[in-house]
Every structure is written in structure tokens, then in C-alpha cells.
Amino acid sequence: MDAPLQFDTSHIRLKDRPLIVCDVDDVVLHFxxxxxxxxxxxxxxxxxxxxxxxxxxxxxxxxxxxxxxxxxxxxxxxxxxxxxWQTPLDRVTDTLGDFSKDADIVFLTAMPPQFWAQRRRLLDRLGLAYPLLASLQPKGPIVRSLHGRRALPVAFVDDMAHNLHSVGEHVPDCLLINLKPDSIVHRMAPAAAAGILAANEWSQAAPLIQAHIVR
The missing domain is CATH 3.30.210 (Beta Polymerase; domain 3)
Structure with a gap:
């Protein structure tokens, strides 16, 4: 049995449209x-x-x-x-801006929550003013709490395999995209499971998300 989720997502108000959940470090901001x-x-x-x-x-x-x-x-x-120190990945601001016309976007960052305010200011300054959740807990239960039982498309983008596996386990219909930069540490990272789509930049991830949320 799953452990109870000790993370409140009730303040995030989603509309009746698809949901895109994005990690932040090395997905939205260079880390x-x-x-x-x-x-x-x-x-x-x-x-x-x-x-x-x-x-x-x-x-x-x-x-x-x-x-x-x-x-x-x-x-x-x-x-x-x-x-x-941190700057946005290429095309992320425009890409998410385009998606925000038809989908809700939520940032889910694996970062100690006490640094939420710094990240919020940085994202806002960069034109990325989407809801932000900061937690070191497994991401699967959090995304499940966000999306609930809605019969709407949901996509999750992360650079780390264990986060993608967690979301895949808890939200089976979620589109999973392993977006990671070509860095020395990412080359040594554990591989994502079969069926998880791969992208090295937002120009590759965007059409995968688009095809999923407009189906």
C-alpha cells in the first residue's frame, strides 16, 4: 500500500484542460x-x-x-x-508560453522547500510564472494528487529516470519524457525504462507533448 502523501497540492487550481508537469533543474533552468x-x-x-x-x-x-x-x-x-547562477534552457520560455494557451503547466522541482521563494522570483523574472511545487518526496504521488481521476491528457517532463518511473507507476496514462542536457553527469545517469520518450532539448520535446495533449 502506498504511504500517504504528505504534500498539499490543494492550492493548485487546474482548469478543465490538459496538464503538463515539468521538473525545473536541467529541464527548465540549467543546473x-x-x-x-x-x-x-x-x-x-x-x-x-x-x-x-x-x-x-x-x-x-x-x-x-x-x-x-x-x-x-x-x-x-x-x-x-x-x-x-541559473539561466533558462533554450526555447523553454516560448515553448511553455505556447502550451499555456491550451494546457495547465505546473513546475514540480526536487529542491528543499525552504528555497521556494528564490526559485519563484527567478522563474517570474524569466517569464515562467506557472505554479511551483518544491518537494523532496517521490514525484509520482504528487502528480497523481494534482491530476486526480480527470479524463484529460497529462504529460510529465524530467531529466532523472527515477522520477519518471515514479510518475509512470502512479499515473499510468501519463506521457513521460526524459529531457536531459548532454552533460558529463547525465551521460552517467541510469537509463529510463523502455517506453519513456527521450529528448535533449525543448525543440524535440515540444512535438511529443503537442501530439499527446491534442489527441
Whole structure:
């Protein structure tokens, strides 16, 4: 039996039309590339040895890998300063703007909720003023809570396989798109399951979504 959802989505008011749920980091906003610049400025570097940050971020002073708590500290410091570092992916603003004429859009970001305000300001400044949910909980139950039992198309876009698998398990009719940049860390990421569509940029993802929501 599923654990009860400890995340409130009742404040999100959807219209009677399709729903597009998007991750944010490396789907709407660049994350990994600016994060590398950020940790370099903090005196560290990333060694592409495996698909993990812990164990692969080292101090440039002595070459020692940072402990997990220090990696988490760096990530939180980056999220605190995200407005100075993160920029939108190519074509995302125009693409989502076009879709918003016929579909509801909700951002579901895997980020500590205490940095919601910083991300909200950044997205608004970029013309991406869609509802934003920030949670470290599994995404499948959250998308199911959003979409409910509506007989309308729903699509989910994320760069990480485990999030796509979670949504696929909880919302079986959802279109799943694995949109990820060609970065050193994404090349080492676990592959998404068969049946999940792949895209490297929004120009590839857009026609897949369009075909699904107008069926």
C-alpha cells in the first residue's frame, strides 16, 4: 500500500484542460553547468567518476573528496544563490508560453522547500510564472494528487529516470519524457525504462507533448 502523501497540492487550481508537469533543474533552468561554476568559485571541482556528487566533488586545495554533509551544504548554498547562477534552457520560455494557451503547466522541482521563494522570483523574472511545487518526496504521488481521476491528457517532463518511473507507476496514462542536457553527469545517469520518450532539448520535446495533449 502506498504511504500517504504528505504534500498539499490543494492550492493548485487546474482548469478543465490538459496538464503538463515539468521538473525545473536541467529541464527548465540549467543546473549542473552553473553548479560546476559555483563549486569552482568555492574552491572545489567535480571529477566525473560516477553518477554521484558525493565522493566526486573534491577540494582543489588537497584533492580530498567532500563528505556527504559538505556536499549537501554546497547544494543548499547554490539553491540559496540560484538567482545569480541559473539561466533558462533554450526555447523553454516560448515553448511553455505556447502550451499555456491550451494546457495547465505546473513546475514540480526536487529542491528543499525552504528555497521556494528564490526559485519563484527567478522563474517570474524569466517569464515562467506557472505554479511551483518544491518537494523532496517521490514525484509520482504528487502528480497523481494534482491530476486526480480527470479524463484529460497529462504529460510529465524530467531529466532523472527515477522520477519518471515514479510518475509512470502512479499515473499510468501519463506521457513521460526524459529531457536531459548532454552533460558529463547525465551521460552517467541510469537509463529510463523502455517506453519513456527521450529528448535533449525543448525543440524535440515540444512535438511529443503537442501530439499527446491534442489527441
Amino acid at each position: 549542473f553547468a552553473p553548479f560546476l561554476l559555483f563549486i569552482d568559485a568555492e574552491g572545489h571541482e567535480f571529477l566525473p567518476r560516477s553518477f554521484r556528487l558525493t565522493g566526486n566533488i573534491i577540494s582543489k586545495a588537497d584533492g580530498v573528496a567532500l563528505e556527504e554533509k559538505d556536499v549537501h551544504r554546497l547544494i543548499e548554498a547554490f539553491f540559496e544563490a540560484q538567482e545569480q
